[in-house]
Amino acid sequence: MGAVVEAVLRLSTFSERQILDLVSEGQLGELFPFRSKTQELPPDSVAEDDLVEASALPMSRSQKAALIQSSMPSSGARVGSDRLAAALAWQEEVLRSADEESHR
Amino acid sequence: MASDLPRRFARRAPSKVNPDRFVDIRVTDMNAGDALWWDRKFGPSHAQDRRRADRFWAWSVLLPMCHLVQLAKRRYCRPLVIWTRADNRRFVRAGMSILIDDYPHLDIADPSQSDFVWFISAGDSGVLTKELGVSDPPSLGRVLLDCAVVVSENAGFGGRIGLHAAPQGGQRLLDFYVKCGLANLPKAAGLPPSVTRRNDGRFFFAGAAAAAGLAALLDADR
Numbered sequence: 001m002g003a004v005v006e007a008v009l010r011l012s013t014f015s016e017r018q019i020l021d022l023v024s025e026g027q028l029g030e031l032f033p034f035r036s037k038t039q040e041l042p043p044d045s046v047a048e049d050d051l052v053e054a055s056a057l058p059m060s061r062s063q064k065a066a067l068i069q070s071s072m073p074s075s076g077a078r079v080g081s082d083r084l085a086a087a088l089a090w091q092e093e094v095l096r097s098a099d100e101e102s103h104r
Numbered sequence: 105m106a107s108d109l110p111r112r113f114a115r116r117a118p119s120k121v122n123p124d125r126f127v128d129i130r131v132t133d134m135n136a137g138d139a140l141w142w143d144r145k146f147g148p149s150h151a152q153d154r155r156r157a158d159r160f161w162a163w164s165v166l167l168p169m170c171h172l173v174q175l176a177k178r179r180y181c182r183p184l185v186i187w188t189r190a191d192n193r194r195f196v197r198a199g200m201s202i203l204i205d206d207y208p209h210l211d212i213a214d215p216s217q218s219d220f221v222w223f224i225s226a227g228d229s230g231v232l233t234k235e236l237g238v239s240d241p242p243s244l245g246r247v248l249l250d251c252a253v254v255v256s257e258n259a260g261f262g263g264r265i266g267l268h269a270a271p272q273g274g275q276r277l278l279d280f281y282v283k284c285g286l287a288n289l290p291k292a293a294g295l296p297p298s299v300t301r302r303n304d305g306r307f308f309f310a311g312a313a314a315a316a317g318l319a320a321l322l323d324a325d326r
Contacts, residue, residue: 004172011169012176015299016204016222017268017307019173023223024270026160032169039164041144042137044236045194046187054133054184056113056254058205064180070135071167071183 003033039073111254116325117188117242120229126325127188127242130195131251134183134202139163142200142227145235149228157273158225163200166223170202180205181222184251186244190237198232199244200225203252205259208296210266210289210309215296218264218309219256224248249284250322253315263315269306281308285318 011019011031022031059067113131118124132138142163151159170181186199200223207220226245232238249265257263267286269277282288289295291305310318 008169008172008176011173016207016220017299017304020222020268020270023161023166024157024272028160028162028165028169032165034165034168039136039140042141044141044145045190045192045196047194048130048189051130051132051187051195054113054131056131056251056258057110058259059180059182067133067135067183068171068175070133071139071171073136073140073164073168 007032007034110258111319111323112326113184113254114247114250114322114325117244117247120241120243123243125240127240128195129189129198129242129244129247130187132185132187134167134185134200136164136167138185138197138200139167142197142225145197146225146227146231149231150225153228155274155276157270157277158223159272161223161225163225166202170204170222174204179207182219182255186242186247186251188232188238188242191239192237196232196236196238198227198238198242199248201248201251203255205255206261207266208298209261209264209311210295210299210307211287211311212294212296214264214311216264217259217261218266219252219259219261221249221252221265221267224267245280246284246318246322249286249310250318253310253319257315257319262312263319264310264312265315266307266309269308271304271306278306285314286310287314 115129116126117129119127150156153159167183174181182203182205184201185197187195188198190196202223204220204222206217209216209218229241232241252265253263256265269281286308289303289307289309291303293303295303
């Protein structure tokens with residue numbers, strides 16, 4: 001299992017308050033071994049027509065999956081692709097099992 | 105008469121310079137590029153401000169971490185970016201938030217679900233003005249909370265929200281949330297069983313009535 005997945009499973013035993021406190025103390029790097037230094041930086045500004053405004057309505061499962069996917073650095077980034085792949089595979093498994101549960 | 109249409113996110117916010125003036129804003133979903141951009145543009149400035157609770161928050165790491173940790177808990181995050189109009193009429197990022205959908209409401213006297221405001225951050229006005237060409241930066245505190253209220257309301261949670269004020273924000277952060285109209289959960293109050301750690305007196309919430317009042321404040325700007 002990748003280091004990222006191990007870290008996620010450990011962090012998932014913490015409360016949101018604990019995680020907020022640890023992150024605010026500057027301990028995130030120790031808790032979650034994840035870097036995205038080499039991804040290309042988007043432009044500073046965007047034309048109004050190019051902004052895709054967020055819907056305030058609840059998202060479908062596929063929209064949620066796409067949103068999670070977009071939060072991960074692109075596959076070309078130097079982030080430890082094995083760890084990222086493991087995290088993404090695991091994420092897909094969680095989504096699939098949640099989907100199965102909702103159809104029971 | 106109240107409208108049956110779902111509430112939208114606010115599209116204007118009061119100016120920080122002159123609260124009687126309003127500034128155009130837009131809300132988008134957050135992706136990895138947004139988080140990385142934020143870390144590069146605002147991170148160095150925020151890190152130097154000891155008063156900021158978010159001075160060590162690395163959004164490019166926070167974003168995937170929050171998603172994956174909440175997935176492990178069978179919940180979903182809703183990360184949002186607030187953009188503001190720059191002097192050249194284009195939009196630049198000015199605020200970030202990560203909400204958790206379907207979170208236990210913190211007020212156990214009102215057992216229901218809510219949206220939990222996990223991380224919120226407004227970009228430093230100096231950076232916005234000097235480096236990003238925004239001579240009239242928006243005041244985003246209320247707007248960041250309003251986004252959570254709107255998401256909660258549209259999800260069927262009555263606009264209920266909850267949050268924990270990071271200790272690094274000190275009394276100043278507590279005062280800010282009170283000023284925004286949130287209720288401070290008394291230190292002696294219990295928390296829902298799945299919010300596991302002890303109450304340190306820094307939890308805040310808005311019930312359905314308070315949330316309706318908060319949302320109404322920005323209805324003219326949606």
